[in-house]
Amino acid sequence: MRILWLPLLLGSVWAEEQHFQHFDNLTWDEARQHCQVCYKELTTIASWNVRGVVHNLTSDYWVGLRRSLNGTSPWSSWSNGDPVAFQNWYPGHPVPKEETCSLTPTSTPANVSASTPTTVSASTPMHSTTAPQMNNTVDRCSLLTEMLSCLNMTYSDLRNVTGTTVTTMTTTPHALYTSPSPVNITSNSTQGTCNTKAPEYIEDACVALLRNGMWKEKQCYERLPFICYDERFFGEIHVSNVTDKKANLSWSEGPGNISHYRVEVTEGTNQTFNVTGLVTELGGLTAGTQYNVQVFPVKCDRDLNPQNISFYTPPFSVYNLTVTKVTTRVIELSWSHTGNCTFFLIRVSDETSKQENAQKSKIENLQPGKKYNFTVTAVVNDTESEPNSTAAYTKPSRVLNLTSEDTDFKVINASWTKPDGECSGYLVCLNEDSGCINCSECIHCVGCINCSECASCSECANCSITAEKHKEFTDKTPGKKYFLCAAALTDSNKIAGEMTQIEAYTRPNSVELSLIPFSHYINAHWTLDGGYKDFNVxxxxxxxxxxxITNSTNYNFTELRAAVYYTITVVTLSEKPDLRSDPVNQSVFTKPTSPGPATTIVHNKSAITVTWEVPIESMGFSDITYEVTFESPYWNHRDSINVKQNHVTFTNLSSGVNYNFNVSVVAGDLKSYPSCVSNQTEPDKKIVSFMMMCSSSVPLHCNNFPTRNQTLDKLINHFKSNLSSVYWKLKMINSN
Structure with missing residues (x-):
């Protein structure tokens, strides 16, 4: 059996027509039955397939044309019902039922040599008619008319060539033919009736295709090889429910008497098996593998054109999908995979996707603080595995413009602005002794009461979570440096971004100042509630x-002048240079020292001038106050005066009276030891006589010198004790 494929244009649909040469000798009916059972029909011949059908013919073949198939219109339809639109009859065929032929006496039969005619189009087969009269109205031979028509010649052309007159009976065809190859006609001298034997008319004739491609009628019961045709089968295979181990196949039903379908699987796993239905299940498949499937409808032990499909089993799913690194704009993933895989497809929140060859991926350009869903599938030739998914939040960005109002002694007011990206809240910490190194971990402790996670959360006591963009911390220690830390949160406040840290301060308190003055220095000391860095004194x-500047809570101001009024100021300084307490002022005099030696100048009976030297400890300072006091014990006269100069004159004194002068340096409530001096005013002298009478039992006892001297000494002592502050002089005058 020889097969030929030819394209057939039916309307606007192309179909491939296959022709099958069978070399078994069968009658036309047997041949047609075989073709109808195992193919579609005996072959038809048309202008578009004639060259292919007649190619390499080795004998005569039955084709699908029979006179009796068409009833009153012989040769009008093929056995499949198609109209006969093409004819290529052997000369003299098809044979009409009645045929006459006569020539004029001067004409002789021609020796005709013909080759295979070219294809023509014909809508209906030929039938005999009476032709119109030409020239001298003679009957013309229909065979000759056909030959001349094939040669594209007229009777006049034939007459000019042969020099004879030809009379024929004409049959008018209902078809138009293209010209055959030229026919050589030669004349001879024989005259009389036509001696050419006409072909035998067959009542129930079937068409045989000659090896030269022309058609001829034969008895239908003759046994010849035959040509069947079939339209090439085009079906579709559908694959469904494909897993990494199996797949379901379904296909189109083949035409005609299909005994079974042969399924051939190649590439992945070679399998061949027969199926009587239109579905089957492929098992034992390998994940991520290409499978090429052909389904052959089998008809009369002949494989029809296969239905083809290729598909891939999905690869194994990835596993151990893990988020390995998270930043504000980058999330890194890793996973594991076994089996075949062309690449991995990562889908990011159904927004973007990317391909990776390695079992890891770095997803960049993400939005801070946002949740992303990641789906990873293994892909083989656009066939994806079952997805494996995970989700992760990018870390929030750092909060912006974190500031603190350092104006209160016990309150710190913090504020900030929302960071770039998304966030669900803020973690705010105020640490006194450490920075923000571990503050991000405090999100697990804030709000936790008696839970095991808070075993090490004591450092988070100063942390809180807020939805606002400000936070007030109260009851803080004045003058302290704190570390203010703030971080944006996401994932319902479970994930903290990078901490922003600044230094925050409470304003320092003022000191309680005490001063202890000395003549050459002042000791200042103070106490303070709260912290400080230094003091400015x-x-x-x-x-x-x-x-x-000192960081001590006391200070000695040295190299001072005695009896000078000094004002001392103490300001508490914070670690923040421009943050300080209100100043505390206190004034005090240094202790005064005694003036230099005092001297007096007696001017008269009522005036004495006292002078003294400036204390050495107060040299260079002119604004010194001296207190000068005087007293007269005798007269019980006492008074004082303050002066700025180092001398003073006392007037209205009593004459002859001894005055005691004390000069002290006065500084506020302080007074130095006095410098003392005494002197008398000039006396206003008066002589007072005392007479002493002596009586004694001892003769001449009162008159002797020892007795008189003893008496005088007693009197002097009496005056001394009673007249110590006045001028007096006792002298004994001898009356003799």
């Missing part, structure tokens, strides 16, 4: 103005 007084 300053002193001003007289011509003295200095300032110092």
């Amino acid at each position: 300053s002193i001003i007084g007289g011509n003295y103005n200095k300032s110092y």
Whole structure:
């Protein structure tokens, strides 16, 4: 059996027509029955397939044309019902039922040599008619008419060539033919009737295709090889429910008497098996593998055109899908996979996707603080595995513009602005001794009461979570440095972004200042509630103005002048340079020292001037106050005066009276030891006589010198004790 494929244009649909040469000798009816059972029909011949059908013919073949198939219109339809639109009859065929032929006496039969005619189009087969009269109205031979028509010649052309007159009976065809190859006609001298034997008319004729491609009628009961045709079968295979181990196949039903379907699976796993139905299940498949499937409808032990499909089993799913790194804009994933895989497809929240060859991926350009869903599938030739998914939040961005109002002694007010991206809240911490290294972990402790996770959460006591963009911390220690930490949160406040840290301060308290003055220095000491870094201490007084920084709570101001009024100021300093307490001022005099030696100048009976030297400890300072007191014990006269100069004159004194003068340096409530001096005013002298009478039992006892001297000494002692502050002089005058 020889097969030929030819395209057939039916309307606007192309179909491939296959022709099968069978070399078994069968009658036309047997041949047709075989073709109808195992193919579609005996072959038809048309202009588009004639060259293919007649190619390499080795004998005569039955084709699907029979006179009796068409009833009153012989040769009008093929056995499949198609109209006969093409004819290629052997000369003299088809044979009409009645045929006459006569020539004029001067004409002789021609020797005709013909080759295979070219294809023509014909809508209906030929039948005999009476032709119109030409020239001298003679009957013309229908065979000759056909030959001339094939040669594209007229009777006049034939007459000019042969020099004879030809009379024929014409049959008018209902078809138009293309010209055959030229026919060589030669004349001879024989005259009389036509001696050409006409072909035998067959009542129930079947058409045989000659090896030269022309058609001829034969008895239908003759046994010949035959040509069947079939339209090439085009079906579809559908694959469904494909897993990594099996798949379901379904296909189109083949035409005609299909005994079974042969399924051939190649590439992945070679399998061949027969199925009588239109569905089957493929088992034992390998994940991520290509399978090529052909389903052959089998008809009369002949494989029809196979239905083909290729598909891939999905690869194994990835496993151990893990988020390995998270930043504000990057999330890194890793996973494991076994089996075949072309690449991995990562879908990000159904927004974007990317392909990876390695079992990891770095997803970039994400939005901070946002939740992303990641789906990873293994892909083989656009066939994806079952997805494996995970979700992760990017870390929030750092909060912006974190500031603190450092204006209160016990309150710190923090504020900030929302970071770039998304966040669900804020973690705010105020640590006194450490920074924000571990503050992010406090999100597990804030709000936790008596839970095991809070075993090490004591450091998080100063942390809180808020939805606002500000936070007030109260009851803080004045003058302390704190670390203010704030981080944006996401995932319902479960994930913290990078901490933003600044230094925050409470304003330091003022000191309670105490001063202890000395003549050359002042000791300042103070106490303080709260913290501090340093103190700024300053002193001003007289011509003295200095300032110092100390971190001690006391300070000695040295090299001072005695009896000088000094003002000392103490300011508490914080670690923040421009943050300080209100100043505390206190003034005090240094202790005064005694003036230099005092001297007196007696001017007269009622005036004495007292002078003294400026104390050495107060040299260079002119604004010194001296207190000068005087007293007269005799007269019980006492008074004092304060002066700025180092001398003073006392007037309205009593004459002859001894005055005691005390000069002290006065500084506020302080007074130095006095410098003392005494002197008398000039006396206003008066002589008072005392007479002493002596009686004694001893003769001449009162008159002797020892007795008189003893008496005088007693009197002097009496005056001394009673007249110590006045001028007096006792002298004994001898009356003799």
